[in-house]
Amino acid sequence: MSITGDRYLISYDPLDQQVNFEGSLRAVNPADLDAIRSYLNDLHQRLDGTMRLNFRKLRYLSSAGLRVIVDFLKTANQERKLDIQLIGSKVVAWEEKTLPNLPSLGERIGFQVFDRNFYESQGIIEDAQFIPLLRNQTRLLWPLEREVLIRHGLREGLKVADICCGCGDVALLIARDLKPSFVLGVDHSLPAIEYASQLQKEFKVRNADFRLGDATALMLEDEQFDFVLCRLSIQIFSRPELILKELYRILKPGGRMYLNGEDYDLIIGYPHDGDIRKVYDAAGRYGTAIGMDLYNGKKLYSILGGLRLTNIRLDYLDVDTVNSDRQLFAEMIRSWRHFSAQTIGQRLGLTGQAQSELEAGYDAHLRTIQHPFGYSKWSVMAASGEKR
């Protein structure tokens, strides 16, 4: 059940008793405004409990559109039949400015920002301090991943989206080295997007753009990209299916969706193999405790299959002490050590002893990497599938 206009779509999701607004609700003629009013009022009559009005994908709302919403809220409030929950996003300026005023129209009208605290580790992952860790990982992965991306079909001329692009360095490397027609990077972290835009300026990369966005409600049209990436990100969301649905939606038929993810079961090293296993078992558990899935790599094949993607390809990005620079590898582990023991440790309220044990485990891993004959490997699994 939905109502469409020139630039907007209003649909109803019975599972959440939620009215979803999409597009741009502006310059609509009086007949359209009346139709929207009737649509909302009809739904209101049929529901019990709570009715949600979700504006996360509404790019613009004019004062004429606002009049209709306000009228509806006042009517609903007078009838005292339902609680009304307004849902907005922090990435869309008008929503943050306008929607918080509306609960003043009645005590049963509430407002929530969906993407503030929408995954458990958000405060950590979207902090500027996370950027050096991302960059170290890219330094190690890119020499391997460049070839894997080519094998998975990323080639010159394609239109590419990197969703959850972080600080944008992989999107920029793709734009520069693999010559797609265009790369769009989207991330929910403002510091990361600012960083990406700055890098883009410095490197004078013209076939890329970066946007602040919510990966679960992308302001992008259906089926517009040939190749959609989501790297090392599905693993940090507690509800990855919300992102996967959006990745699938923006992918053209015939295009490929590319995911990669870590798997802590695959991190090995010698000497100190026992200490290394122990520390990643612990770090994996702590990751789970803050809503991450650091064993996500082995699930990617099933995830793509579940989306009914075909022609699935799978590769390992094996960063090890033979094919990669030991110092860079060690630098990344130092970032992990700090992130795991300090940042996550504080978040989980780990005891001093537990933090020390984690640090000792990472130190053992560092000794292995820095030992001239030591061997260690960090594997990331990469998988892609084609949309029919």
Add this chain to the structure above:
Amino acid sequence: MSSAVTVGNFQEPERLKDGRLLARLTLPANDLLLDWRRFSLVANYLAEYSAYHFEQKDRAENLISSVFYELIERLAASSRREARLDIRFTAFAEWLLFELHSSFPAEELARIRELLAELQGGDQEGYYRRLLAADLEAEGNRHKLGLAMVAHDYHARLSGLLDAGDGSVVLRALVGEQEISG
């Protein structure tokens, strides 16, 4: 003797120093009146074009388009058919100036003067809440919400230079750049 009057702090000499004109468009008001979708087209064009000057370009684009849309709609809808709408967007050190020039018939000039005067009151919060609670479909209120929303939600300082002699109108909305970062 000039018949022009200002409503609100039109000059703002402290805030409007050393500006950079980021975009300017001149359009026949009648074009906009013939198809109201052009309000959105123009607002989005100005916003997309100018947003690249700002670090947070997505939020900048959304804010610029949202503010321009309401100003364009308000001015175009009241303009004389033969008027030309001159739209300018200028960035100052900490302020963004949205400026529109047009020409109104006498009754519309009086109406915008009255609205701008209403919006100069000290109790913006109370004014906006009362307006939201009022009958927004009533003739006296229907055209108020757009500018009131810009003034309240974006903390815009609205002002006008209105000339009853020739009907010329300059509408200004001065918005702090910090509004972009939220």
